[in-house]
């Protein structure tokens with residue numbers, strides 16, 4: 001009697017196990033996802049993918065959504081990862097479909113000549129903020145994409161690596177955005193953070209290039225090998241301990257750094273450099289920055305860890321601004337040298353200084369100028385751009401090969417002026433020719449984008465932390481893990 005009973009038990013148990021497997025592993029996820037992705041997000045009309053690409057980004061920055069132009073990845077190795085990866089991918093496919101739908105809707109608006117019916121919401125009401133107006137390339141599409149990110153997007157932060165080089169970064173001075181983002185991601189990213197790598201859409205490599213420079217670089221040695229070596233070792237460790245890097249060769253991984261040398265450091269691993277998402281202040285397309293996969297990070301100078309109080313409350317709109325344009329800074333690089341040689345002590349309305357005399361105050365001059373000149377220095381990025389935005393001083397971008405931050409959603413022409421470097425001698429002529437009405441529009445634009453460049457603690461919707469994440473989210477939508 002004993003033996004058959006044991007068999008019976010085994011049979012019943014196996015049956016139970018089998019149905020458990022069928023219900024929870026085979027049937028349910030598929031069914032639920034099919035509902036979630038294809039019933040809810042099913043597009044009523046569809047826009048060809050290449051149309052969506054230009055809708056989402058500028059003409060010069062193609063963003064491939066979906067397969068076309070996207071990077072096909074190796075197949076997952078095991079059934080389990082295929083299942084989990086499949087689920088992650090299906091939700092992304094749903095997001096792409098929903099964005100395609102939003103793109104169609106705004107095309108229809110255009111055709112019917114409806115100005116976007118969105119209510120901009122009140123300025124302080126972060127919970128209900130809806131992007132609208134000329135500062136966005138496509139406000140409806142951005143709104144949809146942002147909300148999908150809030151609903152879906154999950155980041156896994158690798159626990160590997162020791163302090164201080166990993167899990168920490170500078171929160172003061174010129175590279176502060178690096179530390180602020182790292183800290184946010186480590187300690188308070190809330191809904192965007194997951195401890196389960198199997199549900200993550202992207203994997204964050206939490207090292208700080210600025211701290212590598214501080215701890216490993218021998219001053220004046222001009223030897224960046226230790227930085228590359230650290231990065232190379234870090235990737236080796238995570239790709240040995242975890243299966244995720246090898247699965248996509250780093251395509252769904254991202255690093256973030258504001259240090260001038262971070263592009264060099266990222267050469268420590270060829271796939272990090274060529275395939276991963278690199279979020280960099282030094283976004284120089286002529287030094288390997290690829291806007292399709294890399295993200296331009298705004299440089300934000302925090303003296304002592306804070307934005308200067310003077311910049312927190314710029315003067316009211318009708319306060320006169322005495323100077324046409326302002327710049328002060330060292331003669332770093334050819335663009336600044338050109339600017340200083342043409343304009344230093346040359347014109348009362350164009351205030352260009354190399355070193356600001358003691359009795360003058362940098363921020364007061366910004367607050368007193370209509371335009372703030374933001375030339376590249378030794379590297380393309382300049383903290384002046386964000387300071388100008390805070391000061392409601394219209395930024396004048398003087399750079400070459402620079403990809404402006406968040407330019408796949410923001411229409412920089414609506415809140416800044418770009419002057420060709422060869423036109424530096426004509427600066428006064430160019431800026432004076434901007435009609436007052438146009439200038440007021442630009443200034444309104446600057447005010448409208450301020451929230452996107454603001455660091456908050458805790459973070460707020462649509463602030464700079466979320467804009468960075470959103471840029472990574474858009475890059476991630478690019479890729480399809482097959």
Ligand SMILES: *[C@@H]1O[C@H](CO)[C@@H](O)[C@H](O)[C@H]1NC(C)=O
Pocket residue numbers: 113
């Ligand atoms: C759209 O509307 C604006 C003003 O409401 C008008 O000036 C413009 O000509 C219209 N465009 C088309 C294509 O109908």
Ligand SMILES: *[C@@H]1O[C@H](CO)[C@@H](O)[C@H](O)[C@H]1NC(C)=O
Pocket residue numbers: 239240241242243246
């Ligand atoms: C990933 O690939 C590297 C190099 O081919 C290998 O050394 C490593 O063991 C692989 N990692 C895993 C988790 O299989």
Ligand SMILES: *[C@@H]1O[C@H](CO)[C@@H](O)[C@H](O)[C@H]1NC(C)=O
Pocket residue numbers: 266267268269270271273274
């Ligand atoms: C990136 O890819 C190119 C072309 O395959 C290769 O020549 C280059 O060495 C790679 N870059 C790095 C830093 O490995």
Ligand SMILES: *[C@@H]1O[C@H](CO)[C@@H](O)[C@H](O)[C@H]1NC(C)=O
Pocket residue numbers: 284285286287333376377378379380400401
């Ligand atoms: C951008 O990269 C190019 C090529 O290396 C370099 O000549 C140029 O100086 C860089 N721009 C800046 C502002 O550093």
